[in-house]
Amino acid sequence: MTDTPIRILIAKPGLDGHDRGAKVLARGLRDEGFEVIYTGLRQTPEMIADAAEQEDVDVVGLSILSGAHMALLPRTVELLRERGMDEVLVAAGGIIPDADVTKLKAAGVAEIFGPGTSIGAIARYFREHVRRT
Amino acid sequence: MTHGLIEELASGARRPLARLLTRIENGDPSIRPILPELFASGHGAHVVGITGPPGSGKSTLVNALIGEWRRRGKRVGILAVDPSSPYTRGAILGDRIRMMEHAADRDVFMRSMAARGELGGLAATTWIGAAALDAAGYDPILIETVGAGQSEVEIARLAETTVVVEAPEMGDEVQAIKAGLLEVADIVAVNKGDRPGADRAARQLRAMMSTAGGRVERSPPKIMVTTATSGEGVTDLADAIEAHRAAAREPLAARDRAASQVRRALADLAGGRAVANPAWDETIQRVAERQLDPLTAAERLLDGVG
Ligand SMILES: Nc1nc2c(ncn2[C@@H]2O[C@H](COP(=O)(O)OP(=O)(O)O)[C@@H](O)[C@H]2O)c(=O)[nH]1
Ligand SMILES: [Mg+2]
Numbered sequence: 491m492t493d494t495p496i497r498i499l500i501a502k503p504g505l506d507g508h509d510r511g512a513k514v515l516a517r518g519l520r521d522e523g524f525e526v527i528y529t530g531l532r533q534t535p536e537m538i539a540d541a542a543e544q545e546d547v548d549v550v551g552l553s554i555l556s557g558a559h560m561a562l563l564p565r566t567v568e569l570l571r572e573r574g575m576d577e578v579l580v581a582a583g584g585i586i587p588d589a590d591v592t593k594l595k596a597a598g599v600a601e602i603f604g605p606g607t608s609i610g611a612i613a614r615y616f617r618e619h620v621r622r623t
Numbered sequence: 624m625t626h627g628l629i630e631e632l633a634s635g636a637r638r639p640l641a642r643l644l645t646r647i648e649n650g651d652p653s654i655r656p657i658l659p660e661l662f663a664s665g666h667g668a669h670v671v672g673i674t675g676p677p678g679s680g681k682s683t684l685v686n687a688l689i690g691e692w693r694r695r696g697k698r699v700g701i702l703a704v705d706p707s708s709p710y711t712r713g714a715i716l717g718d719r720i721r722m723m724e725h726a727a728d729r730d731v732f733m734r735s736m737a738a739r740g741e742l743g744g745l746a747a748t749t750w751i752g753a754a755a756l757d758a759a760g761y762d763p764i765l766i767e768t769v770g771a772g773q774s775e776v777e778i779a780r781l782a783e784t785t786v787v788v789e790a791p792e793m794g795d796e797v798q799a800i801k802a803g804l805l806e807v808a809d810i811v812a813v814n815k816g817d818r819p820g821a822d823r824a825a826r827q828l829r830a831m832m833s834t835a836g837g838r839v840e841r842s843p844p845k846i847m848v849t850t851a852t853s854g855e856g857v858t859d860l861a862d863a864i865e866a867h868r869a870a871a872r873e874p875l876a877a878r879d880r881a882a883s884q885v886r887r888a889l890a891d892l893a894g895g896r897a898v899a900n901p902a903w904d905e906t907i908q909r910v911a912e913r914q915l916d917p918l919t920a921a922e923r924l925l926d927g928v929g
Pocket of ligand 1: 675676677678679680681682683684718721814815816817818849850851852853
């Protein structure tokens, strides 16, 4: 069963307008053999957590540009844990200051991928860190 | 253990349902022993297949139907199936984008599934998945599939009511509908009714249905025009789907569907047993070398003779 494809939900919380990066990531991860549930723009943490719960994903990937990461990311983690999704890996991509990265990791965000990270490296990280029970 | 699960489903808890759907999707052997109880605990939900070519507006229409049925006080379950890449096994499951307005509604449960390319497996997965949603009290249950391959059409055929969604823009598309999907349609939704040509396509289809033979055993599909983005025609479509429920449950129709379901299960079962036969590789090799004909090979694999 561990050889079934990793399921990842990709969402773009917050208010900024385009999702080119998220779409490139979605296609890239599909090509890496992931099942990518793409939910589009302007998602609230509640919508993301509810969708992740119904989809029973292994990973929630959040694309962040807006600078609202300190509000959105810990809240999403909290809502996922409230729904009993203790194992789900939450990762984010975007430009986030080092000081915030430390705080986000303390709040349960597994990893932050900077703008230059290759899709291959992201896929490898997920393959190594996804836990299934 | 089974008992606890069925009760959890009935209580409306979403996490156990989501976890169960994962096991179903993975073909987890632990599903087999709970199947009888899972089916028995269903509430008789109306299972509706929504199929048609990519981009015709199936997911947008499902979104509009969810809204309509929520206004009628119904709890709606959705399984949306998209193809997997045969090369990487990966998939982009994008149907949810169109339905996010219902993401946080506790009375809507939507699950995206990748077809994963297993022979026959998809039909089994969606059927058992629908049974799980039924046990959890969702009614109706909508199954969205891309009406391209044989297996998708087959899933549509297994539903009680099949809606084929088309968005004809080119003249030759009406021919394409005729070729395959129309045979499984109980209702055809000519979508994108806001665009020129939709009404004409609907008229063409109606004319075709009244003259074309070949469907003597079933009544011709109802042809409707919808605009999924504005909701126009969606109330009528929901009414037509609900009205078809009774027709789908008439003894003859129910028997036909049951026969298709059992035939499908039989094919899966036989195929699975034959592949698991230790003589599989050797038998296939003999057929490849033309020492054995395929039918005899299949018989031997099934008998376990090898
Ligand atoms: N103009 C118009 N566009 C529509 C309508 N329904 C869906 N669309 C658009 O068609 C595209 C594909 O829709 P989608 O629901 O994803 O199609 P699917 O692939 O069949 O599920 C989207 O851009 C929709 O906004 C409609 O009634 N009118
Ligand atoms: Mg769709």
